Amino acid sequence: MMARLNGWLGRPGKGHWHFALALLCFCIFNTGAAFSQSCVTTPACKPQFHYDGLNGLVKINDCKTTQTSSACAWADVELQASNFLACRLETTGPIALCYYSGVPGGTGDTPGCVLSADKKTATCDCYKISKNTPTGATYSYVDINSILNKRVYLTTVAVCGKDGSKCLNGANVATNPRMREAPVCLAIRNKTLFPGADVVSDYTPILTTQKGLTSYSCTSNIYAGCMTAPCHATGRVDNSTGLPLVRCDCPTFDGPNQVGNPRINEVDTCTPADDFVWSSAYTPPTMPTVP
Numbered sequence: 001m002m003a004r005l006n007g008w009l010g011r012p013g014k015g016h017w018h019f020a021l022a023l024l025c026f027c028i029f030n031t032g033a034a035f036s037q038s039c040v041t042t043p044a045c046k047p048q049f050h051y052d053g054l055n056g057l058v059k060i061n062d063c064k065t066t067q068t069s070s071a072c073a074w075a076d077v078e079l080q081a082s083n084f085l086a087c088r089l090e091t092t093g094p095i096a097l098c099y100y101s102g103v104p105g106g107t108g109d110t111p112g113c114v115l116s117a118d119k120k121t122a123t124c125d126c127y128k129i130s131k132n133t134p135t136g137a138t139y140s141y142v143d144i145n146s147i148l149n150k151r152v153y154l155t156t157v158a159v160c161g162k163d164g165s166k167c168l169n170g171a172n173v174a175t176n177p178r179m180r181e182a183p184v185c186l187a188i189r190n191k192t193l194f195p196g197a198d199v200v201s202d203y204t205p206i207l208t209t210q211k212g213l214t215s216y217s218c219t220s221n222i223y224a225g226c227m228t229a230p231c232h233a234t235g236r237v238d239n240s241t242g243l244p245l246v247r248c249d250c251p252t253f254d255g256p257n258q259v260g261n262p263r264i265n266e267v268d269t270c271t272p273a274d275d276f277v278w279s280s281a282y283t284p285p286t287m288p289t290v291p
Helices: 002-009 014-038 150-160 183-190 263-267
Strands: 084-088 095-097 113-115 121-129 139-143 199-202 216-224 230-237 244-259
Touching: 084 183, 121 230, 139 183, 139 199, 150 183, 199 244
Parallel strands: 095 199
Antiparallel strands: 084 139, 095 121, 113 121, 121 244, 199 230, 216 244, 230 244
């Protein structure tokens, strides 16, 4: 999935008062309508994981975010480039990159990702990315289908459209950088996506030249869906990149996926031993049929 994204990115009178009131009512009505139309809940997407101290503040997204068999937000499904909402690191502040988390070590010296005892979550060590750290880091990208905070998801879909095309995204960031940023970017900046988290996880291709990129297909296995997951500082620094390491609590999903971490070519298995698990995502082989 991220290999495709990397390719896409390259790179006051009375009359006025009545009008304003009418416009406000119109906006409220249509926002509510957009919210109701953009969320179809399903028992399959009832969260089975819990964030201590965070779930009480954040309602986890139980909407069916795509018309695929992997419909839950934590399945991290991508259908097209516009799904990846572009957020300027200059305004959002640092984010976590969990793309290379999984089986630790190897030639790329990538960080680890360990399953919980109940296999509903995974604890993943991830790189902390800030503006120009590493050099050239300018944007991060949030998959609109994978926003875990339900309120932020619905607000973002209402503004950006269900596919993200009405906001700055992976398909238009190089040609139309003045497009408005998505509400989820503001939530990252204001730390309202997951109150109490130091940073949240999303994606940036900034390390692909150093760490590589692949697309290793797995037919069905448990993987960590880290997009927008909450993360906390560890005080540790990664030896291979010099970047700070944060620890992210990622929900897991059992289904088809493509692992982007080149380390999987060395391990050559979708289900590694010792309770390690890949941070992964899923791009369906064909576009789904929308009813």
